Amino acid sequence: MEGNRSLMAVDPGDMLWKIKGLTRSIIGDLCTGHCPTISVDRFRNYCKKNSNLICGCSPDYCEGKSNLTFGRACQARQINFLLRVLLIIQQLLQEKKHGSKRDIYYMYPSLFSAQSVVDRAINDLCIILDCSRHNLNVVSVGKGLVMGWLRFTEAGSWYDCMNNLNAAHSVPVHVEKVDDILSMAQYILVVEKESVFQRLANDRFCSRNHCIVITGRGYPDVPTRRFLRLLFETLHLPTFCLVDCDPFGFDILTTYRFGSQQMAQEAKLLCNPEIRWLGAFPSDFEKYRLPEESLLPLTENDERKIKAMLGRCYLQREVPGWRSELELMLQRRVKFEIEALSVQSISFLCQEYIPSKIDEVREWDSSSHSQSPFTTYLLSQQAASTHT
Amino acid sequence: MDNAAVADDRIPELCHRLISFAFQRCLISEELCKIFVRLSRCQHSDLAGVRVSVSDTAVASTLEEFQLLRFKGEDTSSEKWDGILSVMTTGNSDEEFHIYDLNLKDSTPTSWLTRLPSVAKDGVKFSGTEVCFTVLENLDLLVIESKQFFQKMLILNMPNITFELAIQEENSHEPIYKEIFLPNMWQPIPFPATNVEKLKHGLALYVMEKRSQPMNNYAVDLSASRPNFKFGIGSICKPENYRRKTSAIIMEAVVVMNDPPEVEGPRLRESNCLTKVFYFKDFSPMPLPTRCQAALRSINWKSYGLTLENIVDQGDCTALKWGNLSLDSKSKSSLWHRYIFLDNGKPIFPPKKRKDPCYKKLLKEAAKLALDDLKEKHAGSLLSENAVKVCSHAPDLARTLAGLIMSSNDITFQGECLSLLGFDYDGIVSKSVEERIEHKLISVMELHDRKPKSQKAAAPFLFKDNNDACCHVLSLEEDYVEGSDRTSVITEL
Numbered sequence: 001m002e003g004n005r006s007l008m009a010v011d012p013g014d015m016l017w018k019i020k021g022l023t024r025s026i027i028g029d030l031c032t033g034h035c036p037t038i039s040v041d042r043f044r045n046y047c048k049k050n051s052n053l054i055c056g057c058s059p060d061y062c063e064g065k066s067n068l069t070f071g072r073a074c075q076a077r078q079i080n081f082l083l084r085v086l087l088i089i090q091q092l093l094q095e096k097k098h099g100s101k102r103d104i105y106y107m108y109p110s111l112f113s114a115q116s117v118v119d120r121a122i123n124d125l126c127i128i129l130d131c132s133r134h135n136l137n138v139v140s141v142g143k144g145l146v147m148g149w150l151r152f153t154e155a156g157s158w159y160d161c162m163n164n165l166n167a168a169h170s171v172p173v174h175v176e177k178v179d180d181i182l183s184m185a186q187y188i189l190v191v192e193k194e195s196v197f198q199r200l201a202n203d204r205f206c207s208r209n210h211c212i213v214i215t216g217r218g219y220p221d222v223p224t225r226r227f228l229r230l231l232f233e234t235l236h237l238p239t240f241c242l243v244d245c246d247p248f249g250f251d252i253l254t255t256y257r258f259g260s261q262q263m264a265q266e267a268k269l270l271c272n273p274e275i276r277w278l279g280a281f282p283s284d285f286e287k288y289r290l291p292e293e294s295l296l297p298l299t300e301n302d303e304r305k306i307k308a309m310l311g312r313c314y315l316q317r318e319v320p321g322w323r324s325e326l327e328l329m330l331q332r333r334v335k336f337e338i339e340a341l342s343v344q345s346i347s348f349l350c351q352e353y354i355p356s357k358i359d360e361v362r363e364w365d366s367s368s369h370s371q372s373p374f375t376t377y378l379l380s381q382q383a384a385s386t387h388t
Numbered sequence: 389m390d391n392a393a394v395a396d397d398r399i400p401e402l403c404h405r406l407i408s409f410a411f412q413r414c415l416i417s418e419e420l421c422k423i424f425v426r427l428s429r430c431q432h433s434d435l436a437g438v439r440v441s442v443s444d445t446a447v448a449s450t451l452e453e454f455q456l457l458r459f460k461g462e463d464t465s466s467e468k469w470d471g472i473l474s475v476m477t478t479g480n481s482d483e484e485f486h487i488y489d490l491n492l493k494d495s496t497p498t499s500w501l502t503r504l505p506s507v508a509k510d511g512v513k514f515s516g517t518e519v520c521f522t523v524l525e526n527l528d529l530l531v532i533e534s535k536q537f538f539q540k541m542l543i544l545n546m547p548n549i550t551f552e553l554a555i556q557e558e559n560s561h562e563p564i565y566k567e568i569f570l571p572n573m574w575q576p577i578p579f580p581a582t583n584v585e586k587l588k589h590g591l592a593l594y595v596m597e598k599r600s601q602p603m604n605n606y607a608v609d610l611s612a613s614r615p616n617f618k619f620g621i622g623s624i625c626k627p628e629n630y631r632r633k634t635s636a637i638i639m640e641a642v643v644v645m646n647d648p649p650e651v652e653g654p655r656l657r658e659s660n661c662l663t664k665v666f667y668f669k670d671f672s673p674m675p676l677p678t679r680c681q682a683a684l685r686s687i688n689w690k691s692y693g694l695t696l697e698n699i700v701d702q703g704d705c706t707a708l709k710w711g712n713l714s715l716d717s718k719s720k721s722s723l724w725h726r727y728i729f730l731d732n733g734k735p736i737f738p739p740k741k742r743k744d745p746c747y748k749k750l751l752k753e754a755a756k757l758a759l760d761d762l763k764e765k766h767a768g769s770l771l772s773e774n775a776v777k778v779c780s781h782a783p784d785l786a787r788t789l790a791g792l793i794m795s796s797n798d799i800t801f802q803g804e805c806l807s808l809l810g811f812d813y814d815g816i817v818s819k820s821v822e823e824r825i826e827h828k829l830i831s832v833m834e835l836h837d838r839k840p841k842s843q844k845a846a847a848p849f850l851f852k853d854n855n856d857a858c859c860h861v862l863s864l865e866e867d868y869v870e871g872s873d874r875t876s877v878i879t880e881l
Contacts, residue, residue, distance in 0.1 A: 016796075016798070019792070020796060020798060020801045023789065023792045023793060023796075023801075023805065024801065024804060024805060024808075026789065027789065027793070027805050027808050027809065027825070028808055029832075030825065030828040030829060030832055031808045031809060031810075031828060033831070033832060033835055034832070035832055035833075035836045036832075070778065070785075070829070070832070070833070070836075071774075071778065071833070071836045072774065072778070073773075073774045073777030073778050073781075076777075076778045076781045076785065077781055079785070080781050080784050080785050080788065083785065083788040083789065083792065084784075084788045086788075086792065087788055087791045087792050087795065090792060090795065090796065091795060094795075094796075094797050111784070
């Protein structure tokens with residue numbers, strides 16, 4: 001089952017109508033002696049079958065329902081959180097105001113006890129009311145940054161990144177109000193970390209390359225992913241992703257590519273299926289002759305995380321090359337950060353690594369559509385190893 | 389107390405057995421009966437001897453019942469009692485009193501009984517039995533034990549049976565002490581009343597009397613203050629011989645609860661955590677057998693909002709000690725004084741010697757039926773742990789739902805919700821809405837906490853009783869012991 005959520009704005013009146021319907025239904029049940037139950041669809045965007053078998057997983061795939069009932073203590077507590085957040089949202093919608101998840105938490109901190117309680121309640125409400133978070137007037141503070149060959153409006157105001165190509169701008173929070181996107185870029189580069197983003201800005205990367213650079217500063221928030229998705233859908237530009245060669249870097253890459261499990265119900269709207277992994281690969285260690293000192297051993301947690309990720313069905317089904325690189329990381333039991341590439345030269349990343357990677361992709365695009373460059377490289381390495 | 393011979397050093401127990409036999413003969417007679425225990429100090433002896441007489445106006449006794457008291461291979465040496473019972477009995481149709489001397493310590497089949505010359509009744513229509521024996525025992529101990537025993541027997545609340553205890557000097561006809569024990573006159577019992585109905589009222593009287601005792605740090609005038617008792621009743625009937633259908637074991641359980649008094653003393657607070665359990669077998673109080681304790685342990689008490697911490701021996705009875713009763717918890721009030729009574733129906737007397745049937749399942753099922761019955765009849769009582777937790781969320785949930793209604797800028801929506809809640813729209817304040825929703829939430833939870841009706845449907849009662857007890861008939865596949873038996877138990881919180 002697929003949700004009906006949209007990037008487009010929904011009339012607040014419609015949302016209020018749904019909220020009132022839910023309230024009326026609960027009151028009606030109570031007044032007729034029935035134990036109210038709230039049904040919540042449960043979504044997943046991957047399973048852990050780790051095989052080529054058809055498992056039915058896809059972005060926005062509904063795997064079943066959870067019935068929250070007042071009759072169970074733990075669920076009554078959960079419903080209490082849910083309705084309290086709904087009360088706040090009703091007020092926001094009626095007053096045409098916006099609030100962040102953090103704002104909501106601080107309205108009843110003793111009740112909610114943790115931010116994660118509010119986060120989960122908002123996710124569940126999005127599913128129950130069949131909408132996206134921004135439809136509830138709940139917005140993020142916005143932690144993403146963007147620079148490069150881009151110009152757009154947000155709620156009528158111009159944001160012109162091209163005025164200063166190497167200056168960071170915040171990713172717009174109200175992505176549904178972004179319009180008039182104009183760009184002269186040839187590709188979009190997504191980088192995991194702000195430090196790399198700053199490195200590129202310092203090296204005037206966008207002045208030398210016609211591109212747009214975005215970072216979610218770690219795990220990307222919803223506005224960053226939605227903005228990236230909007231740029232891709234509007235500009236149809238190749239999109240590359242540069243992350244650390246460690247389990248968390250890989251997980252961040254898959255979050256951009258497939259969406260997160262936590263917000264699986266909106267994965268279809270937040271995923272970027274065309275994004276390509278530019279680096280850093282475990283195989284880059286030999287290719288770029290990195291010194292041993294720049295390598296870090298995998299911790300037990302790292303290994304556990306890699307093993308868990310290897311089980312995700314979408315890796316085997318859609319990006320087997322990525323999975324092979326991940327296996328290689330586990331075999332070698334080492335990781336390294338992108339900054340390790342700067343050991344030879346501070347500008348190595350901007351001047352050599354990224355351009356060469358992009359060239360590889362382009363060459364591969366023009367020559368073959370069967371294998372990604374890193375898969376080709378990996379297979380050649382394996383062949384050489386076997387031959388030896 | 390089982391159907392075994394009485395231990396030589398347990399003279400009070402011998403008295404209890406004899407009273408119990410008299411009681412069962414009274415039940416058979418179905419006429420007004422009196423059980424009279426007279427204790428006389430023997431002055432002709434240098435030793436502190438006590439002459440005990442247990443008499444009744446029931447049907448005549450048989451030798452068979454005294455066979456049950458005979459010593460069998462045990463150590464028969466005694467410093468307190470020679471083992472001799474002097475029995476005088478007569479039936480309505482008899483023309484004379486039959487008199488025997490019975491030596492319970494004599495194991496030979498013939499010589500234990502000495503028939504003495506009968507005494508003519510001179511045409512008087514009369515039935516009854518008197519059993520006398522002399523023991524070297526503390527008189528005060530016998531008085532206390534007898535009184536306690538009568539009080540427990542009164543829980544059985546047979547309206548046709550009264551008890552009397554008298555102390556007198558030998559060769560004197562005037563007692564120096566006398567006390568009469570009457571069944572519960574506080575509340576009329578419906579007629580015809582089942583055993584379990586009688587138990588309900590007997591138990592209520594027992595609770596009230598206990599509450600009025602000064603040791604509880606407060607006094608209650610029985611006539612002025614009648615606590616709001618809540619009863620639950622459960623019956624289990626197990627056919628003893630399916631093909632002939634001649635008899636059945638009946639287990640009946642009564643649970644009694646009453647609200648705590650407004651003023652609580654520290655001892656009272658402590659006793660809040662306890663539920664006394666009285667166990668009756670064959671219409672006679674006895675300690676709760678170990679296997680029955682196991683049955684009580686195996687009940688899922690959490691579904692009644694309770695955590696059973698331990699089962700403790702309190703001397704005169706067994707008590708269930710709860711681990712989750714705090715003074716401010718809701719379940720506390722629902723736990724104040726609870727009794728479980730188990731009984732096995734009408735007597736067959738004297739009881740036949742037989743293998744002990746496995747009562748564990750019967751007891752557990754009867755107790756559960758009684759608890760469920762109470763829960764069903766009294767909303768909010770014995771709420772499960774889950775329901776108590778849910779109810780603890782009710783104020784918050786009510787506040788939120790009231791907020792969703794009252795903060796809405798849609799007047800039509802508000803009107804719909806308020807109408808559903810039974811309000812007229814004008815002049816409604818949020819607090820009233822909140823309270824109404826909270827009340828609805830708790831009501832729904834209490835309803836939801838009860839078992840599905842399909843599980844509560846009563847199976848036909850083999851021995852018809854016009855009571856409202858939940859009665860189930862166990863299937864033949866369940867534990868089964870041939871023969872008939874009668875057992876009784878009680879508990880107090």
